[in-house]
Every structure is written in structure tokens, then in C-alpha cells.
Amino acid sequence: MHTHFEAAGVALPYSHENNTILIRSLQNLLPKESVLTDAEDLHPFECDGLSVYRQLPLVVVLPETMEQVQSIMRLCHAQRIPVVARGAGTGLSGGALPLADGVLLSLAKFKRILNIDPRNAMATVQPGVRNLAISEAAAIYGLYYAPDPSSQIACTIGGNVAENSGGVHCLKYGLTVHNILMLKVVTMEGELLTIGAETLDSAGYDLLALMTGSEGLLGIIVEVTVKLLAKPERAQVVLAAFDDVMKAGEAVGAIISAGIIPAGLEMMDKLAIQAAEDFVHAGYPRDAEAILLCELDGTNAEVSEHIMTIRKILTGSGATEVRTAADEAERQLFWKGRKSAFPAVGRISPDYYCIDGTIPRHQLPHVLRRIGEMSAEYGLPVANVFHAGDGNLHPLILFDANKPGELARTEEFSRRILQLCVEVGGTITGEHGVGIEKIDSMCFQFQSAELSQFHSVKAAFDPHGLLNPGKAVPTLHRCAEFGAMHVHHGQLCHPELERF
Amino acid sequence: MDEHDLGKALQQQVLDAFEKENPLNITGSGSKSFLGHVPHGQTIDVFKHRGIVNYDPRELVLTARSGTPLSKIEATLADAGQILAFEPPHFGNQATLGGTIACALSGPRRPYSGSARDFVLGCQILNGRGEILRFGGQVMKNVAGYDVSRLMAGAYGTLGILLEISLKVLPRPAASITVTHECSAAEAIESMSALLGKPYPVDAACHDGDHCHVRISGSAQAVSEARTKIPGETMPDAETFWAALREHEHPFFDHRNTLYRIMVKPATPPLPIEGSWLLDWGGAQRWLFSRKDFSTIRHCVEQAGGHVSVFRSDDRAVELFQPLPAPLLALHQRIKSGFDPKSIFNRGRLYGNL
Numbered sequence: 001m002h003t004h005f006e007a008a009g010v011a012l013p014y015s016h017e018n019n020t021i022l023i024r025s026l027q028n029l030l031p032k033e034s035v036l037t038d039a040e041d042l043h044p045f046e047c048d049g050l051s052v053y054r055q056l057p058l059v060v061v062l063p064e065t066m067e068q069v070q071s072i073m074r075l076c077h078a079q080r081i082p083v084v085a086r087g088a089g090t091g092l093s094g095g096a097l098p099l100a101d102g103v104l105l106s107l108a109k110f111k112r113i114l115n116i117d118p119r120n121a122m123a124t125v126q127p128g129v130r131n132l133a134i135s136e137a138a139a140i141y142g143l144y145y146a147p148d149p150s151s152q153i154a155c156t157i158g159g160n161v162a163e164n165s166g167g168v169h170c171l172k173y174g175l176t177v178h179n180i181l182m183l184k185v186v187t188m189e190g191e192l193l194t195i196g197a198e199t200l201d202s203a204g205y206d207l208l209a210l211m212t213g214s215e216g217l218l219g220i221i222v223e224v225t226v227k228l229l230a231k232p233e234r235a236q237v238v239l240a241a242f243d244d245v246m247k248a249g250e251a252v253g254a255i256i257s258a259g260i261i262p263a264g265l266e267m268m269d270k271l272a273i274q275a276a277e278d279f280v281h282a283g284y285p286r287d288a289e290a291i292l293l294c295e296l297d298g299t300n301a302e303v304s305e306h307i308m309t310i311r312k313i314l315t316g317s318g319a320t321e322v323r324t325a326a327d328e329a330e331r332q333l334f335w336k337g338r339k340s341a342f343p344a345v346g347r348i349s350p351d352y353y354c355i356d357g358t359i360p361r362h363q364l365p366h367v368l369r370r371i372g373e374m375s376a377e378y379g380l381p382v383a384n385v386f387h388a389g390d391g392n393l394h395p396l397i398l399f400d401a402n403k404p405g406e407l408a409r410t411e412e413f414s415r416r417i418l419q420l421c422v423e424v425g426g427t428i429t430g431e432h433g434v435g436i437e438k439i440d441s442m443c444f445q446f447q448s449a450e451l452s453q454f455h456s457v458k459a460a461f462d463p464h465g466l467l468n469p470g471k472a473v474p475t476l477h478r479c480a481e482f483g484a485m486h487v488h489h490g491q492l493c494h495p496e497l498e499r500f
Numbered sequence: 501m502d503e504h505d506l507g508k509a510l511q512q513q514v515l516d517a518f519e520k521e522n523p524l525n526i527t528g529s530g531s532k533s534f535l536g537h538v539p540h541g542q543t544i545d546v547f548k549h550r551g552i553v554n555y556d557p558r559e560l561v562l563t564a565r566s567g568t569p570l571s572k573i574e575a576t577l578a579d580a581g582q583i584l585a586f587e588p589p590h591f592g593n594q595a596t597l598g599g600t601i602a603c604a605l606s607g608p609r610r611p612y613s614g615s616a617r618d619f620v621l622g623c624q625i626l627n628g629r630g631e632i633l634r635f636g637g638q639v640m641k642n643v644a645g646y647d648v649s650r651l652m653a654g655a656y657g658t659l660g661i662l663l664e665i666s667l668k669v670l671p672r673p674a675a676s677i678t679v680t681h682e683c684s685a686a687e688a689i690e691s692m693s694a695l696l697g698k699p700y701p702v703d704a705a706c707h708d709g710d711h712c713h714v715r716i717s718g719s720a721q722a723v724s725e726a727r728t729k730i731p732g733e734t735m736p737d738a739e740t741f742w743a744a745l746r747e748h749e750h751p752f753f754d755h756r757n758t759l760y761r762i763m764v765k766p767a768t769p770p771l772p773i774e775g776s777w778l779l780d781w782g783g784a785q786r787w788l789f790s791r792k793d794f795s796t797i798r799h800c801v802e803q804a805g806g807h808v809s810v811f812r813s814d815d816r817a818v819e820l821f822q823p824l825p826a827p828l829l830a831l832h833q834r835i836k837s838g839f840d841p842k843s844i845f846n847r848g849r850l851y852g853n854l
């Protein structure tokens with residue numbers, strides 16, 4: 001569908017004969033059923049959660065041991081074949097989008113939980129283990145793995161590390177980078193490295209931080225050691241309704257100012273509330289302009305104390321209704337509405353496009369107003385879902401890909417939202433990653449010298465640029481072209497628009 | 501406090517050093533100069549590059565120039581009821597933010613609320629080519645580009661000069677209490693590790709040779725509730741105790757031998773190395789004064805799956821940090837040369853060949 005995908009910057013021996021040789025070599029390394037080449041077998045791998053980008057890979061490999069991963073990498077390195085890693089394919093930025101002339105390396109068979117160590121509150125798992133499976137396995141010890149992306153029933157821990165994923169609880173418990181201890185990584189050359197340690201820090205540079213969020217560009221993660229936390233004694237959620245989105249935004253600041261860090265603090269606007277309500281009947285007030293979900297956890301008495309304070313703050317901020325979940329079932333239901341907001345919006349529109357900018361929280365009123373104005377200008381409705389506590393916005397643009405030009409308009413709208421996020425001091429991606437989707441928007445956020453520094457980091461790990469090429473960090477050339485095109489395009493189409 | 505932006509002047513010094521391939525020794529107040537190998541090269545002084553650039557308590561973010569004294573930052577935060585949750589040691593009255601982050605130093609709260617690097621959100625650096633670059637940002641969540649800002653934490657200045665740092669800050673817990681009981685190191689390790697599985701608001705735990713001390717902090721309710729579940733006496737003047745431990749001013753640290761910092765999994769039983777021990781971080785960070793040589797200690801620590809560094813010693817010409825496996829060291833060197841191609845920054849401070 002999309003043609004502006006940049007090919008690997010390496011000379012590829014790309015020919016039918018060479019492909020046959022490559023596939024045969026891979027078949028020598030792996031059992032027959034672990035090398036997929038038929039188009040019908042390749043189809044499930046053609047896209048990730050951002051399905052507007054699709055591409056069949058040359059071949060899919062499904063190794064199940066570290067040694068197999070090492071030999072695949074050695075082979076691809078020797079033949080200069082690009083490799084794209086894939087976990088569950090729930091990514092929302094096209095990070096796992098295959099290359100026509102590359103190997104797609106799926107970690108789907110790495111799904112064993114290797115060790116749970118309750119005395120040290122840690123677990124070692126293979127990268128294909130699902131996020132939620134870790135908490136499920138740790139539950140008998142009263143422990144859990146804190147980061148909880150909404151996709152947690154499906155997404156893998158390897159993908160979480162590659163994206164530095166967050167969740168509704170990351171305001172209090174941090175992102176993936178704060179909750180992992182050690183990785184085993186296979187480099188493009190096939191070397192197995194241990195990064196980080198089972199201890200709280202390790203000798204040398206903090207490569208654990210560097211690997212986290214590196215979107216499969218620095219190495220293949222083949223083992224992950226995570227920290228586990230004690231399950232809070234009690235968790236409770238308060239739902240507040242507002243007749244004005246701005247008031248809800250101010251309530252968020254008031255809660256933080258009161259010295260309380262809620263376990264989760266989420267906001268939804270009217271369109272998102274109604275979509276979620278129609279979908280899962282969470283009991284949300286359909287006529288509210290915005291709702292806040294504020295989760296408090298800790299010891300029993302602490303939660304009671306905080307609920308009192310929070311209720312007062314919410315009422316003081318002009319909430320039209322403040323409800324505490326009556327029981328655990330209602331608490332789960334309140335969250336279900338929020339966690340299924342994306343699919344809920346998917347039901348009311350043929351397609352939706354999820355944006356992932358982060359802004360300093362005090363900019364929320366301004367940014368919401370601008371998004372509203374642009375929505376009117378493009379004629380595309382927007383449902384807003386936020387991780388309000390940490391300023392991470394997920395505006396969902398509703399569109400119809402079958403209408404000519406609508407996807408292109410949506411993409412332009414989305415880039416302008418991201419540009420706005422950068423202008424107010426934020427970032428183009430809070431948790432979904434750059435992937436292929438936001439590669440051009442990286443040019444807003446970083447100067448050439450900074451991009452060059454990223455390239456030097458990449459070269460230290462993968463000098464030939466064979467790991468997930470064309471994603472995450474744009475070439476300087478690409479930014480130069482994009483800059484030219486962008487100005488040109490802007491002048492042609494919307495000379496009336498304010499640009500700042 | 502007088503505020504100065506010396507970014508441009510520092511940039512000029514780096515450009516000159518780059519030109520002449522002159523090594524530079526990055527210095528704040530010098531409070532951490534005892535750490536790592538003896539710095540050599542011409543001093544480049546970031547001490548006066550100071551000032552809090554941005555701080556809005558509602559955003560939970562503070563941005564300051566690297567020469568800003570930690571004490572100034574902590575006082576500013578205290579006025580708004582907030583703290584640096586990694587409880588950094590100062591090791592000197594004039595300690596700066598830059599040195600703290602470059603050495604990635606965290607205090608007793610570290611295992612429970614996170615390390616210095618965990619709270620880094622973004623930074624502005626001068627690389628070895630004299631370029632001023634920004635990474636990360638002033639927001640809580642940001643995954644655009646590689647996480648270079650956290651890479652700077654603990655790099656001991658070998659990758660660049662930190663000019664400005666943005667940190668996540670947190671509210672000060674409303675209440676705090678420390679509970680003490682007498683026990684052996686082995687017993688303390690058992691009870692501290694058992695606490696990891698309990699939902700109590702513990703935010704520090706140590707064993708100082710004959711007592712186990714556990715600090716509980718949070719809302720008033722949470723603290724009084726947890727107090728009934730953790731055995732021991734209430735420690736008077738606990739704040740002084742934890743500050744002394746953090747600053748290595750506790751009597752345990754009045755010692756002339758070499759001080760080793762040993763990192764193990766918290767539940768690791770006491771290690772059979774002669775010397776005097778203090779266990780902090782719930783058993784995960786252990787301080788050892790010993791006459792044994794580095795390689796003997798290293799061998800024993802490695803057997804237990806940990807790593808060790810020499811923290812304070814008169815002899816700093818020897819190996820001080822856990823050696824890296826060859827492929828990892830080579831990777832470090834490639835990363836270093838990407839940031840500092842002529843190796844002008846803090847040459848050899850961390851490893852001889854970095």
C-alpha cells in the first residue's frame with residue numbers, strides 16, 4: 001500500500017538464485033517447519049498492529065534456541081541480508097513491518113518462563129512470553145510484573161523491551177526500562193551478549209537503557225530478566241465525570257499537586273466514552289464531556305485515606321459526578337472500558353489512526369483545543385484517550401481508508417499533531433515507538449547532529465545496518481527531502497494555516 | 501545562587517581540545533574525584549555552569565544545569581514538598597547534579613523507588629566533537645530515538661559533558677518511621693528479602709553489622725499500619741542515621757582498608773570474605789572493608805553471580821571496576837568513539853582503554 005518505504009542502505013545480492021540459496025541455507029539450520037516461504041504462510045506476518053503498512057517478507061524463520069538465532073544471524077550477516085525481529089506483532093508503529101528482501105525472525109517459539117525467583121523478586125523468561133503470562137505465573141507468590149500495556153494479553157515481553165512499553169500503571173511503577181534487570185541479546189554478527197545483570201546495576205555503560213526502546217535495531221533479544229513487585233494489598237478506582245475536558249485536565253494537575261501519585265490516571269473524552277460504553281457497557285456516564293479514572297493502590301488504610309482526598313479534589317475541580325467502584329468486579333469493568341477503547345473506536349469507524357505524542361501536562365488545554373480545530377479543518381473526527389497522569393496522548397483519528405485520499409489526509413493530520421507535541425516541549429512518541437510510521441516526524445524532533453549521534457550508536461552495534469533497516473531513526477538525507485517536501489506541500493495545500 | 505549558562509564557553513574549550521587532541525578532565529566540585537581511576541588531562545570546569553532552568557511541581561519534572569549544587573536542587577524541591585526519590589549521596593557540600601548523574605549515585609531508597617538513571621528524563625550534552633545535543637526531554641514518557649540520556653548516567657563523563665539534565669521528581673512521603681532489631685547478617689538478609697514479597701511501603705533496609713534497620717514511608721495511615729507488621733523498636737532520629745549511611749559518615753566507614761562495593765542478588769547469603777561488612781539496599785548492595793586483593797574478592801563475588809568495584813582506595817593505578825568480557829568491552833569502545841572519537845573526555849577514568 002505504501003511505497004515510501006526506504007530500502008536497506010546496503011548492496012544486496014538480490015536475485016532469485018541468491019534467494020533460493022539463502023532459503024536452503026536457512027533450512028539447513030532449522031527444522032523444515034520453522035522456515036516459511038509460501039505466500040499463504042507469510043501472510044500472517046505482513047503487518048503489525050498498524051495495518052496500513054503491509055509487506056510480505058522474503059522468508060519467515062521461527063527459531064527456538066539461542067544457538068539457532070545465532071546461526072541465523074551469522075548467515076544473514078555474512079550474506080548481508082537484513083533481519084526484522086517480531087514478537088506478537090501488536091506494535092502500533094510498523095516496527096515489525098517485514099522487508100521484501102529480508103528475513104523476518106519471529107520469536108514466537110521462545111515462550112517458556114525459565115525461572116521465577118520470589119526471594120529476589122525477579123523472573124527470567126524467553127522473549128516470546130506474553131506480558132500478562134509473567135504476572136499470572138508470579139501470582140502464586142503474591143508478585144506481579146508491573147508494566148501493563150493494554151495489549152498485555154497478546155504482546156510479548158521481547159516486544160515490550162524493544163518498544164519500552166508503558167501501561168496504565170506506569171505513572172507510579174515506571175516503564176519497561178524501570179522494570180527489567182538483564183537481557184541476553186544476539187548481535188547481528190551472531191555474538192551472544194549479556195546486558196545488565198541479575199543485580200540492580202552492572203559494570204560499564206548502561207547498555208540496558210540503550211537496548212530498551214531500540215526497536216529491534218541493535219540486537220535480537222533472546223532472554224529477559226524482569227523485576228517483580230509485591231501485589232498491592234488493595235486497589236481501588238475512582239471515576240469522575242466532567243462537563244468540560246479542560247476541567248478534567250486541571251483536576252489531573254490538582255491531584256499531583258496534592259502529593260499523591262495515583263497508580264493510574266486516565267482520561268477519555270466524549271467520543272471515546274460513548275464508543276467504550278456501547279462496546280463493553282462499563283457504566284460510564286454517556287453525556288459527560290470527559291471522564292477521569294484514578295486508581296489508588298497500596299495498603300488498605302492508605303487507599304481509604306487517598307480515596308477521601310481524591311474525591312475532595314475531584315469535586316473541588318468541578319466534577320459533575322464522582323464514583324468509587326463498589327467492588328472488584330466494578331473496578332475491573334471501569335478498566336475494561338478504558339483498556340478496550342481502541343477496539344471500541346474501531347467499531348464506530350471503518351478505520352482509526354492512533355497517535356502517541358507526549359506533552360508537558362500543563363499544555364493539555366492548548367493541545368486539545370488545537371486538535372479540535374484541526375479535526376474540524378480536516379473533517380476527520382477525533383476520539384481522545386490519554387494516559388493523563390504522564391501527559392501521553394492517544395488521539396484516535398477516525399477515517400475510512402477506502403475513501404480516496406482520506407488516509408493521506410489522516411497521516412498529514414497525525415504528523416501535524418506530533419509537530420504540535422514537539423512545539424509545546426513534548427515528543428512524537430511516548431510508548432508506541434517510531435517504527436516506520438513516525439520516521440519523518442523524527443525530523444521535527446531532532447537536529448542533524450543528534451540524528452548522526454544515533455547513527456553512531458547504531459553503527460557500534462550493527463555497522464552494516466542490517467537490523468530492521470529503515471525504521472526508528474531517519475537518514476539525514478531523508479530528513480532533508482522530507483523538510484523540502486513538507487514546506488512545499490504545506491504551501492500548496494494550506495497556505496491559510498497558522499504555522500508555529 | 502548566581503546562575504550562569506557557560507554552554508558556549510565550554511563548547512569552545514571542547515572544540516580546542518578536539519583540535520589539539522588534548523585530554524580533558526571534567527570537574528564539578530570535585531566531590532567524586534575519589535571515584536574511579538585518577539583523572540588526568542586538563543581540567544574543564546563545569547562548576548559554574550549552574551541554575552535551575554525549569555521547575556513546575558505539578559509536572560513532577562525539574563531541569564537544571566549540571567553545575568547546580570545538589571543541595572540547591574533539594575532545597576528547591578523541599579519548598580514544594582518534593583524530593584529526588586533516588587536519595588543521592590553528596591560526598592561533599594558542593595556536590596553537583598552533573599557529577600551525581602555521571603557517576604549514577606543513588607542512596608538507600610534505590611531498590612524501592614529506582615536509581616539515578618531511572619529518574620533521568622532527558623539531557624543536553626557536549627560530545628567529543630564539541631557539538632551540543634539534546635536527547636530525551638522534559639516529559640515522563642519518550643521513546644523517540646535511542647535512550648542516550650540514560651546511557652550518560654554512570655558513564656563517568658567518558659561519553660560527553662552533561663550540560664543540562666531533566667529529572668522526574670516525586671512528592672515527599674507524608675510520614676516515615678524506621679524499625680530496628682538486633683540480628684545477624686544472615687537473618688537480616690532473610691527478613692529483608694522476605695519484605696520484597698510483602699506489599700508494605702518499605703523504602704530502605706540495611707544491616708549495619710549487628711542490627712537490621714527498615715524504613716517505612718508513605719501516607720500516615722500506611723506507615724502506622726505497616727509498623728504493626730514489622731518487628732522491632734522504633735529508631736529515634738532515623739533521618740540522621742540514613743543520611744550518615746548515605747554519605748558514608750556512619751561509623752562503619754571509619755576504616756583505613758580498601759572499600760569494596762559488592763552487588764549481588766539481595767537474598768544471597770553472606771559471602772565468605774574476611775573483612776567488615778555493611779549490607780544496604782535490602783542486601784543488594786554490600787560494602788566491604790577488606791585486606792584481600794581485588795581478584796580474590798572478585799572471584800568469590802562472581803561465583804555468587806554478582807560484581808564488585810573498588811570504591812575507595814589509596815591505590816588507584818590497579819583495576820577498580822569489574823572487567824568486561826571482550827565482546828562487550830569492544831562494544832563499549834565503539835560506542836565511546838562514536839561520542840568522543842579522539843577520546844578527550846575523562847580518558848581511562850572508567851576502564852584503561854575507554
Ligand SMILES: Cc1cc2nc3c(=O)[nH]c(=O)nc-3n(C[C@H](O)[C@H](O)[C@H](O)COP(=O)(O)OP(=O)(O)OC[C@H]3O[C@@H](n4cnc5c(N)ncnc54)[C@H](O)[C@@H]3O)c2cc1C
Pocket residue numbers: 048049084085086087088089090091092094095096107127148149150151154155156157158159160161162163164165166167168215216217219220221222342343431432468
Ligand atoms: C490494542 C492495543 C493496545 C496497545 N496498548 C499499548 C499500551 O497501553 N502501551 C504500550 O506501550 N503499547 C501498547 N500497544 C502497542 C504494542 O502492544 C507494544 O508496542 C508491544 O510492546 C509490542 O509487542 P509485540 O510483541 O507485539 O512486538 P512486535 O509488534 O512484534 O514488535 C515491536 C518491535 O519490537 C521489535 N522486536 C520484537 N521482539 C523483539 C526481540 N525479541 N528482539 C528485538 N526486537 C524485537 C520488532 O522488530 C518491532 O520493531 C498496544 C497495541 C494494541 C494493538
